[in-house]
Amino acid sequence: MTRENKWIDIGEVAKAWVVEAAQQIKQALEGTFNVEAKSNPDDLVTDVDRSTERFFYEKVTSHFPKHHFLGEEGTAEKLDRLDGTVWIIDPIDGTMNFVHSQYHFAISVGVFHDGVGKVGIIYDVMNDEMFYAVQGEGAYVRDTKLKTITTSSVNESVVGVNARWLVEQRAPFRGELERLVRDVRGVRSFGSAALELAYVAAGRLDGYVSLKLSPWDYAAGKVLLAEVGGTITTLQGEELSLLEPSTLLAANSSLHSAIVDQYIKGE
Ligand code: IPD
Ligand code: CA
Ligand code: CA
Ligand code: CA
Incomplete structure (x- = not known):
């Protein structure tokens, strides 16, 4: 990649994957999907969580074979260090909302290099609201730059x-x-x-x-x-x-x- 800040390019690639994954999640909502409990009856996982994580795993490993992957649903090996570039992904954050209201859940993608945050994407799938940041380049919601957050008592x-x-x-x-x-x-x-x-x-x-x-x-x-x-x-x-x-x-x-x-x- 030629740009001075390669994380801008990686961020653009990641955003496109997030939009593609979101389309697949919306399609899945039109059909039926399997819901299971994990550690307790309120800890839900669906086959959409798993297939979305698998989608990202395949994208990351095929485009960036040297990068590492950490996801909630255990698609990849468990990581014990943050050396190199690590994609940290929650395919659906808010699975209970996804199952019960089909609303107010997000895809969360963080890219870290040697433990330092480089790219962050949080996409509210049903509201089509993308929160996005690259280290040193500011944070945005859709195309609007977010301001420094103010103090509060x-x-x-x-x-x-x-x-x-x-x-x-x-x-x-x-x-x-x-x-x-x-x-x-x-x-x-x-x-x-x-x-x-x-x-x-x-x-x-x-x-x-x-x-x-x-x-x-x-x-x-x-x-x-x-x-x-x-x-x-x-x-x-x-x-x-x-x-x-x-x-x-x-x-x-x-x-x-x-x-x-x-x-x-x-x-
Ligand atoms: C959960 C959600 C929830 C929080 C839980 C998380 P998941 O993630 O973020 O708001 O209270 O601690 O585990 O399981 O829906 O990805
Ligand atoms: Ca979960
Ligand atoms: Ca989560
Ligand atoms: Ca999750």
Whole structure:
């Protein structure tokens, strides 16, 4: 590839694959598909999740044979390092929404090189809304450049939280999160971590909190947030591993510090 920033070209290729995959997902919605439970009865997977991941795996391995692949549905070997170029893909983020409402789910594609986020794409399939970023080139929703996200105080913030965490007796940080939920202006739960991260990057949510997310849920969102001055870490403010599940906190930087310092660490 000849351009100075080869990630722009890789990003364009990836966007075209995402649009193609989305068309196949929409077609699948017109027919019937198989739904199964994975780790528990609420953890759903469909044959559309699996075929979409397989689509990306075949595209990546045939176009970029030296690149690595990490996807939710286990199409590729499990990775234990982030050396070289790694595509981190959630073929359908928000499978429960996909199954129950056929709406509000996303394809999430993150491309990392030696652990550094290069390309992030989050595509809301039914809304035809593409969130997109290349490192150093800014973040966009459709053709509109996203602005740097502004600061917000806790009591003027709207934060994405999954209400399940607050009723789970053994959930870590339950008391801390209860206090946060009381203090913020409002909480929202959209059922797609990738879209919720895109919304933080677009300033539609001030923050997003989760007690357990995997690399494919947040890889693309991490690239988007870096371009708009957002902060994304574990709930305790540590760097995300990109290989293992962890807690997660994404927000504008002032809200992020306030949540870590005043709620999680309780200073
Ligand atoms: C899930 C969604 C959901 C979040 C879960 C994720 P999936 O991803 O992002 O919003 O709360 O933790 O596992 O399974 O639909 O790809
Ligand atoms: Ca899943
Ligand atoms: Ca997911
Ligand atoms: Ca998924």
